[in-house]
Amino acid sequence: MFYEAIASTYKDTCEMVAFCDISETRMRYANKIIGGLGAKEVPMYKSLDFDKMIKETAPDTLIVTSMDRTHHEYIIRAMEMGVDVITEKPLTIDEKKAQAIIDAKKRTGRELSITFNYRYAPNNTKIRELLMAKTIGEVFSVHFEWLLDTSHGADYYRRWHRNKHNSGGLLVHKSTHHFDLVNFWLGAKPEIVYALGELNFYGRHNAEARGVDKFYYRCHGSEAAKGDPFAIDMEKSEAQKGLYLDAEADSGYIRDRSVFSDDIAIEDTMGVMVKYDTNAILTYSLNSYMPWEGFSVNFNGSKGRIEYKVVENSYVNAGGDRSSEGAVRNKEIVVWPLFGAPYEVTSELASGSHGGGDDEMLSYIFGGRKDDPFKRAAGLEDGIMSIMTGISANKSIASGMPQRVKSWIQI
Numbered sequence: 001m002f003y004e005a006i007a008s009t010y011k012d013t014c015e016m017v018a019f020c021d022i023s024e025t026r027m028r029y030a031n032k033i034i035g036g037l038g039a040k041e042v043p044m045y046k047s048l049d050f051d052k053m054i055k056e057t058a059p060d061t062l063i064v065t066s067m068d069r070t071h072h073e074y075i076i077r078a079m080e081m082g083v084d085v086i087t088e089k090p091l092t093i094d095e096k097k098a099q100a101i102i103d104a105k106k107r108t109g110r111e112l113s114i115t116f117n118y119r120y121a122p123n124n125t126k127i128r129e130l131l132m133a134k135t136i137g138e139v140f141s142v143h144f145e146w147l148l149d150t151s152h153g154a155d156y157y158r159r160w161h162r163n164k165h166n167s168g169g170l171l172v173h174k175s176t177h178h179f180d181l182v183n184f185w186l187g188a189k190p191e192i193v194y195a196l197g198e199l200n201f202y203g204r205h206n207a208e209a210r211g212v213d214k215f216y217y218r219c220h221g222s223e224a225a226k227g228d229p230f231a232i233d234m235e236k237s238e239a240q241k242g243l244y245l246d247a248e249a250d251s252g253y254i255r256d257r258s259v260f261s262d263d264i265a266i267e268d269t270m271g272v273m274v275k276y277d278t279n280a281i282l283t284y285s286l287n288s289y290m291p292w293e294g295f296s297v298n299f300n301g302s303k304g305r306i307e308y309k310v311v312e313n314s315y316v317n318a319g320g321d322r323s324s325e326g327a328v329r330n331k332e333i334v335v336w337p338l339f340g341a342p343y344e345v346t347s348e349l350a351s352g353s354h355g356g357g358d359d360e361m362l363s364y365i366f367g368g369r370k371d372d373p374f375k376r377a378a379g380l381e382d383g384i385m386s387i388m389t390g391i392s393a394n395k396s397i398a399s400g401m402p403q404r405v406k407s408w409i410q411i
Helices: 002-007 024-036 047-057 068-080 095-108 122-132 152-158 175-186 204-209 238-245 354-365 380-399
Strands: 019-021 044-046 061-064 084-087 112-114 139-149 190-198 269-276 281-290 294-301 304-312 328-337
Touching (some): 019 047, 024 238, 044 047, 068 084, 068 095, 095 380, 122 294, 122 304, 152 281, 175 269, 175 281, 175 380, 269 380
Parallel strands (some): 019 044, 139 281
Antiparallel strands (some): 139 294, 269 281, 304 328
16 A cells, blocks of 8 residues: 555655565565556565665655564664654554553654554544534443454454464454544543453364364365355465465465464454543444444434444455455444434545545655644554553453553553
């Protein structure tokens, strides 16, 4: 998403100066893509040559899109070398790495931005506008349900995300989006978190309990995978073949593991309760094996209620047209005043990925747009507060006890 935008739409304001990755194959593929968009190919540096890359190419900004558990390494080192940072969510996966980023930011004074694209989706911005205007008064409670279907949801169990050591589990990797939206909508910070979670659907033991008796290690080259709705064929996707299948020899990464393996170490069924510094309460659920993709959020306040529902396009990462990833198929916002007739609120049904949020966000990051009454740009504190809900939830699942966010972090 980032390098394609820089090479095309924002070529007059930005320029790529280098790629850094563990796989030279992947970097060659990325160079081919930007070359096809009319940009010049850039130098390629292996991951252990990160410092050398910074010294030789002198970037103004580093964009971090590596595996979640490595984010802090590149964020901190870049800031120490005098470079500002834009990072994919989640900022990092545990409180120790988070504190190290906080300390580095204070020490260096560099800029740090987190790409919360869902903030920029017009429908989500409309919710922010309604709540800022006190349409339902003071918000006392929020019920938020997110559904990942058996295409997109299953993809997290094929990839590196299936190991909590890499991703922090879905409560950090995926729910960071959702917890940030609540923080953003309410203008609030989480204080107390309690959570439960289980692996109920994916994993070999769950498949066996449902009567499955044919298993395989990975999809590619497997007869057992043929006809399996949970399998993917990377040969059919140019991006998946170029970035993953062809890069296995020099990356060591297999992207198409079976979702019914024995070694899946994250939950697929999660429930979280959060108390905020505004005294609002959140009840949240995430299930990753649903028949449709999208979310439903209900806000209850002193002057009424807002009901918000979105149905999204399902997708598999790098498996097709990126503009359709998470595109909104249907949405509904209804305001129920405490003493009055309910009414539907209209908002732009934006095209493009993640509800139109990707293109809108890119225009602020790379196009220089500044004026934003909704303050959607996210910095260090936003990134910390979003992940600390998920990190605290993981600790609560492990301990069976509620967790106080401030006991784990100093910002």
